[in-house]
Amino acid sequence: LQVPCAPSQPAAGGESRRFTNKHSKKALKASLTLGILLGMFFVAWLPFFITNMTQAVCGCVPAGFFDVLTWLGYCNSTMNPIIYPLFMRDFKRAMGKYLPCCRRLGEPRPSAISLSMRNSNSGPRAATSLKNVL
Numbered sequence: 001l002q003v004p005c006a007p008s009q010p011a012a013g014g015e016s017r018r019f020t021n022k023h024s025k026k027a028l029k030a031s032l033t034l035g036i037l038l039g040m041f042f043v044a045w046l047p048f049f050i051t052n053m054t055q056a057v058c059g060c061v062p063a064g065f066f067d068v069l070t071w072l073g074y075c076n077s078t079m080n081p082i083i084y085p086l087f088m089r090d091f092k093r094a095m096g097k098y099l100p101c102c103r104r105l106g107e108p109r110p111s112a113i114s115l116s117m118r119n120s121n122s123g124p125r126a127a128t129s130l131k132n133v134l
Helices: 010-058 063-087 089-098 112-119
Strands: none
Touching: 010 063, 063 089
């Protein structure tokens, strides 16, 4: 059995290729960010967990060494707020809205009322029904 092929359209193919390249770049960047975050996590916490198991079995780990490895893991937690803005534009924008040090000149500061209305269930809201969703 042979399946007939649909004729390809060059204009649509170019747009499709551009769309694919754009998404593949985003996927590559997301994979890179995730790889860096997981790599940092394992480099920071794996020695701590291995030493913790070793300590449980033989009790031969010096307390100072154990403390250093614990603080290495804590340092990983401080690295996350640095890594996210470096690699994620959306995270950087969101932080810029709420932190005065990251806001661009001329951007208005969000008021406490608008923040509480946005985060609460109160305030004007359009009626949601299945008809409106579809």
